Amino acid sequence: MRAVVYQKPFSVSVDQVPKPTILHPDDVIVKVTTTCICGSDLHMYEGRTAAKPGIIFGHENMGIVDEVGSGVTLLKKDDRVVMPFNVACGRCTNCEEGRTAFCTIVNPGFGYVAMGPYSGGQAEYVRVPFADFNALVLPPGIEHEEDFALLADIFPTGWHGVQLSGFRPGESIVVFGAGPVGLMAAYSAIIRGASDVFVVDRVPERLEKAKEIGAIPIDFSTSDPVDQIINIRGGKEVDRGVDAVGYQAVSGDGKTEQPNVVLEALIRVVRPTGGLGIPGLYVPSDPGAPDSAAAQGYISFPFGKLFEKGLSLGTGQCNVKAYNRYLRDLIISGRAKPSFVVSHNLKLDSAAEAYEKFDKRIDGYTKVLLHP
Incomplete structure (x- = not known):
């Protein structure tokens, strides 16, 4: 065959x-x-x-x-x-x-x-x-x-990302990554009754897809996405966040790999006692990692702020x-x-x-x- x-x-x-x-x-x-x-x-x-x-x-x-x-x-x-x-x-x-x-x-x-x-x-x-x-x-x-x-x-995985975040109907949510899984997470949140759904990406076709389903597209290549979202919401953070990017996340230029950039943004943009769902793939070893720590699956992020805000965290592949x-x-x-x-x-x-x-x-x- x-x-x-x-x-x-x-x-x-x-x-x-x-x-x-x-x-x-x-x-x-x-x-x-x-x-x-x-x-x-x-x-x-x-x-x-x-x-x-x-x-x-x-x-x-x-x-x-x-x-x-x-x-x-x-x-x-x-x-x-x-x-x-x-x-x-x-x-x-x-x-x-x-x-x-x-x-x-x-x-x-x-x-x-x-x-x-x-x-x-x-x-x-x-x-x-x-x-x-x-x-x-x-x-x-x-x-x-x-x-x-x-x-x-991708449909179950997007749904799973929303579930991992602890989402409840009527809440607001942000999804980082408008690839297929990210779009499915946004779509799942809409089906499940989200009040506001933000989708962060930099690829125009992906952001347009997000807009077509009723989400609010956020282009992180133009300025800090967290600032954009909080400004749109009149100074308020969102209730839930989903990482649909994973370990090959990039900075605003779209080229420089920064494995912790989405995790850091989620901790900033989700309200105290809110929740993070992380279906995006992270691996214990990465042959092409940008630094020696990431090569062994070690990623630095502000755990102190996560703790201070009382955020819940759900990770893992979709069941x-x-x-x-x-x-x-x-x-x-x-x-x-x-x-x-x-x-x-x-x-x-x-x-x-x-x-x-x-x-x-x-x-x-x-x-x-x-x-x-």
Whole structure:
């Protein structure tokens, strides 16, 4: 089959690789209909993770069940399914408590790349382990294909960021980063009844998307974003904040990496006893970090001010299964249409060019869906 294979930093190719097979009775093989390029893929693409050349990319996958293992009882051939980006066993303590992003069987080290010996789904087929637990069944057909594809990661992750912040209906919130996850966080806050939603970024197309959904765009390349927000609010801070940027945050020039810049801004802009949700990716080691401390996952930020303001802090990958079936039903009912973030639908063979343009944030590449 064809698959997107990581060659070296800033280089992927579509190669012929062996088609996956059933390795365990709990497996299914899914014929992929849509697979997305995620901002998290760019961390690997840029050589900023432990990803090794030769791996197949792709953790946002949906398709049609093609083969079913003998131990699978809930799924059947030809079911239309979408899978969480974080594979989970469904049986360990964390899974039983709904913390599927921290499955101690599949993902004992909790690392983004080290999520078990599984090939990605930017390919014609993908093997899904623990399939009864991991695969979410969708209505048959092709309706809502773009929307459902976003249930694999970014819609639940955006929702999770808002949840981590402790948000309550009627509160104000700021989201740093207007990439796909940041836009999903803003959209989730709007769906959940936020009074004001601010979105901070510097890319015009992203800020325009934020404005289109009813958020207030803040361009941090023009001046300090915290000052802008507090000025708009007549001197008041916001109730909640979400970091949808992570460890490759940049200063106002858009080029200089400053891993702590978003964390510092959130601590300044959120009111005393407010909350911070941090779904943006931070890693314990970064080969391309701007300094030796950040290379080992150490980031300096004003913890004293965090303590003084009594801020709560929630972090970590999204427990997709805690949200995805409910978000699926919001889509089916017409209450949510997350596909507004999708900029391109491309054939799998266009992956190399799509990665390059998405990484450079050019030609309007904001969210790319690949179709094998």
